[in-house]
Amino acid sequence: ERCSVLVHVLDISQIEGRDPLEDYMKIKKELSLYSENLLKKPEIVVANKVDLLPEELLKENLRYLEKELETAVIPTSAVTGQGKETLKNAIWKAVSTQRSQMSQVSCTSRSFPKKPSAFRRKLPERFDFQIKKQDQGFVVSGEHIDELLSRFSMPQRDSMRYILNLLEKNGLSRRLKEMGAEDGDTIWLGDRCFEYKE
CATH class of the missing domain: 3.30.300 (GMP Synthetase; Chain A, domain 3)
Structure with a gap:
């Protein structure tokens, strides 16, 4: 609860039958039940396992997620390392911004x-x-x-x-x-x- 930024890592591959948007909404609901203050914190949304999808399908899924969540989604792969630096920079920037002032x-x-x-x-x-x-x-x-x-x-x-x-x-x-x-x-x-x- 004392964290500066929330990072949501979603499985975008859907190979296990999971819906990344549904997973996100479930997490948000659980956070609200724990503390409403958590919903006020800045968020970073990450789409993981992008290496498991064809390029066109990946682009389509990313566009859908970004439209529904109304925020940028960072594509990553723990296997290939894709998006690792982008994610690190985004987290660093968000945390630095939050810690530069008292909330x-x-x-x-x-x-x-x-x-x-x-x-x-x-x-x-x-x-x-x-x-x-x-x-x-x-x-x-x-x-x-x-x-x-x-x-x-x-x-x-x-x-x-x-x-x-x-x-x-x-x-x-x-x-x-x-x-x-x-x-x-x-x-x-x-x-x-x-x-x-x-």
């Missing part, structure tokens, strides 16, 4: 007193903040944090991304790691929480 997770909100800003001064690029380790996770606070939260609408994804990127420039991940934060720990920023990713 919001669904958590119960807490009540924090908000300090209203007296005036809307320009915030500096570099500023200090405090991190406290508590039972419920790590709490990030400070004068500039309060001002950021008062200026931006936290439920908006772009606002959260901007605030997190600004904190990253000021060493948030480094300081959390120094304080012993581990992958999956909860980080509180105002009344919102985020999942720490190494």
